[in-house]
Amino acid sequence: MITTKDIRNKYVKNYPSAFCPGCGDGMVLNAMSRAVEKSGIDQKKVAAVSGIGCAAWIPSPYWKVDTLHTTHGRAIPHATGLKVGNKDLEVMVVSGDGDCAGIGGNHLLHAARNNIDLNVLMINNGLYAMTGGQVAPTTEHGEKTLTTPYGNPSQGIDICNVVKHSGASHVARWTTYHMNELIKEIERTIDIKGFSFIEVLSQCPTRTGKKEGLSGVEMLEWYRENTTKNKEEEGIYVGEIQYVERTELTEEIYEQISKRGGKPR
Amino acid sequence: MLKPGTYFMEGNEACAEGAMRAGLGLYAGYPITPASEVMNHLAKELPKTGGRFLQMEDEIASIAAVIGGAWSGLKSMTATSGPGFSLMQENIGYAVMTETPCVIVDVQRAGPSTGQATKPGTGDVMQSRFGSHGDYEIIALAPNSVQEMFDFTVRSFNLSERYRTPVVLLADAGVGHMREKFTIPEKVKTIERKRPKEVDKEFFDTHEEDHVPPMPDFGEGYELMVTGSTHLGDGTRDTASFEAQDRLVRRLNAKINDNREEIEDWEEMGCNRADLVLISYGSISRPVKGAVKKAREDGYDIGFFRPKVIWPSPEDRMKEIGKNSEVMLVELSLQGYRMEVERCVGSENLYIFDILNSLPTIEQVYEKIMEVIE
Ligand code: SF4
Numbered sequence: 001m002i003t004t005k006d007i008r009n010k011y012v013k014n015y016p017s018a019f020c021p022g023c024g025d026g027m028v029l030n031a032m033s034r035a036v037e038k039s040g041i042d043q044k045k046v047a048a049v050s051g052i053g054c055a056a057w058i059p060s061p062y063w064k065v066d067t068l069h070t071t072h073g074r075a076i077p078h079a080t081g082l083k084v085g086n087k088d089l090e091v092m093v094v095s096g097d098g099d100c101a102g103i104g105g106n107h108l109l110h111a112a113r114n115n116i117d118l119n120v121l122m123i124n125n126g127l128y129a130m131t132g133g134q135v136a137p138t139t140e141h142g143e144k145t146l147t148t149p150y151g152n153p154s155q156g157i158d159i160c161n162v163v164k165h166s167g168a169s170h171v172a173r174w175t176t177y178h179m180n181e182l183i184k185e186i187e188r189t190i191d192i193k194g195f196s197f198i199e200v201l202s203q204c205p206t207r208t209g210k211k212e213g214l215s216g217v218e219m220l221e222w223y224r225e226n227t228t229k230n231k232e233e234e235g236i237y238v239g240e241i242q243y244v245e246r247t248e249l250t251e252e253i254y255e256q257i258s259k260r261g262g263k264p265r
Numbered sequence: 266m267l268k269p270g271t272y273f274m275e276g277n278e279a280c281a282e283g284a285m286r287a288g289l290g291l292y293a294g295y296p297i298t299p300a301s302e303v304m305n306h307l308a309k310e311l312p313k314t315g316g317r318f319l320q321m322e323d324e325i326a327s328i329a330a331v332i333g334g335a336w337s338g339l340k341s342m343t344a345t346s347g348p349g350f351s352l353m354q355e356n357i358g359y360a361v362m363t364e365t366p367c368v369i370v371d372v373q374r375a376g377p378s379t380g381q382a383t384k385p386g387t388g389d390v391m392q393s394r395f396g397s398h399g400d401y402e403i404i405a406l407a408p409n410s411v412q413e414m415f416d417f418t419v420r421s422f423n424l425s426e427r428y429r430t431p432v433v434l435l436a437d438a439g440v441g442h443m444r445e446k447f448t449i450p451e452k453v454k455t456i457e458r459k460r461p462k463e464v465d466k467e468f469f470d471t472h473e474e475d476h477v478p479p480m481p482d483f484g485e486g487y488e489l490m491v492t493g494s495t496h497l498g499d500g501t502r503d504t505a506s507f508e509a510q511d512r513l514v515r516r517l518n519a520k521i522n523d524n525r526e527e528i529e530d531w532e533e534m535g536c537n538r539a540d541l542v543l544i545s546y547g548s549i550s551r552p553v554k555g556a557v558k559k560a561r562e563d564g565y566d567i568g569f570f571r572p573k574v575i576w577p578s579p580e581d582r583m584k585e586i587g588k589n590s591e592v593m594l595v596e597l598s599l600q601g602y603r604m605e606v607e608r609c610v611g612s613e614n615l616y617i618f619d620i621l622n623s624l625p626t627i628e629q630v631y632e633k634i635m636e637v638i639e
Contacts, residue, residue, distance in 0.1 A: 013488070014501065044486040049333070061490045061501050066483040068336060069492035069502070070329065071359050077326035081333025081341065082483060084317045085291050089337070089484050107329075110322040253317055262315035 022216025024202030035186035055096035073104030112166035169194025277302035283418030290339025338482035358397030402521035439548025470498030539568035556630035
């Protein structure tokens with residue numbers, strides 16, 4: 001049996017992390033590590049790409065794999081170059097909701113359309129946490145944040161729905177309350193050839209928690225009470241949202257190269 | 266990819282051929298006039314050489330994919346023009362900070378903004394030097410012929426690999442769309458990035474004299490930490506300490522500044538104590554050189570100076586010229602290289618002939634010369 005300590009030693013460095021106490025980001029790091037361990041893939045071939053924000057710090061500098069900590073919103077196109085450059089890399093993208101669905105939204109759409117074999121974890125805490133708690137594309141209507149002091153006049157986006165309809169092979173949603181399911185789902189993304197997208201609802205006790213008077217643990221309980229694995233039921237659906245087989249970009253490109261007599265360097 | 270030989274082609278195609286000769290492994294770009302021919306050509310030819318071609322959703326994604334490609338171990342490049350070059354600036358700074366070798370071709374057009382897409386301009390000279398935020402140095406080359414579109418593309422890759430830094434090929438619509446003969450030589454000299462030796466543990470700092478640390482690929486087991494945040498030699502982010510910021514930013518700048526002699530390149534004719542020296546670069550330098558030749562044939566003591574590498578600028582040589590001669594800067598923009606030339610030669614003996622939208626004729630430049638010396 002591999003223990004928690006073994007996992008930490010094998011996958012995590014620069015411990016303790018800079019995350020606030022009770023933050024969900026450390027739990028995601030744990031889930032990612034366990035998923036890679038369970039999948040049995042070579043840790044050396046795992047690459048993690050992130051953008052800017054609290055979630056972007058999950059792999060960088062804590063995860064013991066090659067990490068590319070890029071500019072705000074641009075993790076996905078950087079990851080695209082990395083994957084197309086070397087198809088043997090298992091490329092994970094870890095991005096917050098602002099990073100992925102806001103400033104990087106266009107890249108997300110097109111990566112899903114390309115169905116490129118990336119595993120994207122979008123860590124959704126419902127606001128811009130690193131800059132103090134401003135409204136994000138995922139913030140619910142009416143919510144008060146630093147920049148919506150009178151309530152959010154806009155609507156939160158259902159990003160899984162957008163990714164699903166853009167052509168991704170695999171779309172799912174979980175929360176940090178559902179650790180075992182999350183680990184399994186990440187493990188699946190490693191197996192799946194095509195664009196995998198997991199939205200992970202993750203607590204930010206420092207911004208949202210403070211505002212709502214909830215601790216990290218209480219926020220986890222909120223996830224338990226307000227989510228459902230039954231699509232027919234009221235509440236936030238968690239589980240697989242889509243799985244379809246479609247052509248994958250990297251494979252297509254490599255095939256075109258070899259058909260034209262080229263040898264991928 | 267064409268075999269060695271002489272061909273009649275346009276500058277943008279010669280650039281694409283040069284890139285493949287240099288060992289291009291990944292191209293990512295977005296269509297834009299007057300640069301699209303680079304990508305059109307590569308879309309067809311690059312896969313045959315084993316290289317990857319990507320058309321991305323925009324220019325921001327293009328430069329991002331190029332950087333990702335470079336860390337996968339490939340020589341990577343994009344090509345664009347003014348509006349796209351503006352969009353790329355943030356990630357060019359990221360490439361500088363992370364010491365990612367890559368080539369950005371900017372086939373300049375008349376700006377600002379959308380400007381005139383098919384007309385040449387050189388209004389991006391300062392942007393190529395200062396366009397991204399923060400303190401940094403960059404290398405930029407300015408070709409003036411189809412041959413140089415080929416040669417300088419190769420050299421751009423070589424410089425980027427040698428110094429682990431982004432390099433800008435600062436062309437213009439004049440030279441990008443120009444059609445003329447050029448030669449692909451039997452042997453093209455290429456340079457590969459410094460790879461880690463067994464003892465190497467730091468890939469973001471070095472005590473080597475050239476200031477260039479070795480660069481591994483992703484997937485080799487180094488647990489690389491590549492970040493645009495200020496970082497220590499092993500890549501660990503350090504967002505607060507004086508030492509980290511001071512050490513890193515000074516080294517990145519020194520990497521270009523201390524190696525100027527190896528990087529700089531220019532062409533000159535009759536510049537020693539001439540009455541007047543014409544400074545020009547890019548496509549417009551051709552009628553300028555023609556006019557200088559004519560004036561010299563007519564017995565006037567006129568010199569010609571053309572920076573081939575525009576950044577870092579050949580400042581020492583320009584300063585010397587400015588001490589002994591009057592200078593006339595001829596360029597396809599109002600501001601292009603002006604501040605830099607003025608800094609080097611002084612404003613008292615500097616004349617300006619700036620022209621927008623199209624190249625002047627040899628006669629027009631000749632007339633300007635006469636106006637100044639008479
Ligand atoms: S601000 Fe919120 S999301 Fe960021 S580290 Fe703290 S708890 Fe986590």
